[in-house]
Amino acid sequence: DVQLVESGGGSVQTGGSLRLSCVVSGYAYSDGYCLGWFRQAPGKEREGVAQMYSGESSTYYADSVKGRFTISHDNAKHTLDLQMSSLTPEDTAVYYCVVLNPCSLSLASVTQWCQGTQVTVS
Secondary structure, eight states: OOEEEEEEOEEEOTTOOEEEEEEEESSOGGGTOEEEEEEEOTTSOOEEEEEEETTTTEEEEOTTTTTTEEEEEETTTTEEEEEEOSOOGGGOEEEEEEEESSSOSSGGGEEEEOOOEEEEEO
């Protein structure tokens, strides 16, 4: 089974940057997995942020983060990373790395969640 262990997060001021990392184990990147990031803000439903398909290294972003967030995979470290910049208070949420099947940035596609990490922008 695929295992996800997340790290990073914390508090940052508006306009700042943070990097989230998720150690992914239990599969070979070349097998073709779709991985992504979701978030849940206080009082709101979980929403997809970004996804990445390992077989093609193609990426997709939600409109709300396009141009500010970058999803990437480090083959050597087996990590899925999310670099976040130009953060605003609207980005405050618990962030989750996920496995997606099919490869679609929708709640129904999430097959596995990590434990989540808090990101607070003030």
